[in-house]
Amino acid sequence: MMHTKKLVFTFLAVFVLGSAAGIFIPNDAAALDESYFKGKKMTFLVPFKPGGGFDTYARLLSPYIEKYLPVRNVIVKNEPAGGGLAAMNRLARSKPDGRTIMIIQTGAALINELAEVKGIRYRSGEFTWLARVTSSPNVLVSRPNSPIKTMADMKSLNREVAIASIGRDFSTITAILMLKAFDIPYRTVMGYSGSGEQIMAVIRGDADVCALSISTLKPSIDAGELHPLMVLGKMETDMPKFHELAAQLNISEKNKTMLDSLAGILDIYRSIAASPGLSPELSRIMRTAFKKAFTDPGFLASAKKSNRPVHYLEGEETQRLVESAVKNFKEDASFMKMVKDIFGGSY
Numbered sequence: 001m002m003h004t005k006k007l008v009f010t011f012l013a014v015f016v017l018g019s020a021a022g023i024f025i026p027n028d029a030a031a032l033d034e035s036y037f038k039g040k041k042m043t044f045l046v047p048f049k050p051g052g053g054f055d056t057y058a059r060l061l062s063p064y065i066e067k068y069l070p071v072r073n074v075i076v077k078n079e080p081a082g083g084g085l086a087a088m089n090r091l092a093r094s095k096p097d098g099r100t101i102m103i104i105q106t107g108a109a110l111i112n113e114l115a116e117v118k119g120i121r122y123r124s125g126e127f128t129w130l131a132r133v134t135s136s137p138n139v140l141v142s143r144p145n146s147p148i149k150t151m152a153d154m155k156s157l158n159r160e161v162a163i164a165s166i167g168r169d170f171s172t173i174t175a176i177l178m179l180k181a182f183d184i185p186y187r188t189v190m191g192y193s194g195s196g197e198q199i200m201a202v203i204r205g206d207a208d209v210c211a212l213s214i215s216t217l218k219p220s221i222d223a224g225e226l227h228p229l230m231v232l233g234k235m236e237t238d239m240p241k242f243h244e245l246a247a248q249l250n251i252s253e254k255n256k257t258m259l260d261s262l263a264g265i266l267d268i269y270r271s272i273a274a275s276p277g278l279s280p281e282l283s284r285i286m287r288t289a290f291k292k293a294f295t296d297p298g299f300l301a302s303a304k305k306s307n308r309p310v311h312y313l314e315g316e317e318t319q320r321l322v323e324s325a326v327k328n329f330k331e332d333a334s335f336m337k338m339v340k341d342i343f344g345g346s347y
Helices: 002-020 052-068 081-093 106-114 151-155 170-180 195-204 214-222 244-249 255-267 280-294 297-305 315-330 333-343
Strands: 041-046 073-078 099-107 128-134 136-141 162-164 186-189 210-213 226-234 270-274
Touching: 002 052, 002 315, 041 052, 041 255, 041 315, 052 073, 052 099, 052 128, 052 270, 052 297, 073 210, 073 226, 081 099, 081 106, 081 244, 099 106, 106 170, 106 255, 106 280, 106 315, 106 333, 128 280, 128 315, 136 170, 136 214, 151 226, 162 170, 162 210, 162 214, 170 226, 170 244, 170 255, 170 333, 195 270, 210 214, 226 255, 244 255, 255 315, 255 333, 270 280, 315 333
Parallel strands: 041 073, 041 099, 162 186
Antiparallel strands: 099 270, 128 270, 136 210, 136 226
């Protein structure tokens, strides 16, 4: 009898503590495996409209999530409001049952959080990170027939450089910080719904520049529609590199450090996370399934056919990189001040 009471007390204690910590504990936690997802639906949040890179990755990956978890079906839901802020907040308040996931523009998530942007209801380090999809350097581009051929050209314009912007997305953040580092005045031209519209805005001359991932911009650069001004990130390329330009134009050490930090974020550019508070066992099952999905030959073939590079990184390492980035940025007082000064208000 005493033994039975002890077991009941232990179970209740675990349940109460788990609930208080926001940890989801299924009824059959002891025997939890992939069958937990059988017959269930999963929502896959995308922070942009259909048709862009984030949306494409989500739709390419969904059949393989269904294959390896296996859920009954994955519903891709596009929520572009607030440059993805609404989707981030939705993920943060979703039940920790593994049935809501999101492909995240990790840099924007971190910068907006650090800037304490109005409306933020999440903490990046609290999400359950499942995988990095891809890393990607960003490239600042102009149009070939523009007077802007180099970073030095922008400094001598004697006017603000117009940045094609979605909103509080990482492409805008990157472009602003690139120009800020080189002491180039700027303004943002808002209202574009995705990378395609940003590119067209620069090609038409409605804006001077934009900054997007190299995989997104390469077709337009190769076609001669766009001109690369500077690449930021870890990649061998013949495009102008920010370290070389920083030396040529004598930018401050503080601004070099800031761009180095920004380049580090690009190492986890597109990543996938689930709700905060997943149990360790549920996290393990989901991360294992995502590893199988990302290494499936069928997925890799479809990604290659769609010109979408895959740089898979396991969930545990992605989690570590996110938490480390938040910690390192918070310890850099000058970077934090710059971020809050630029992004704490409106662009």
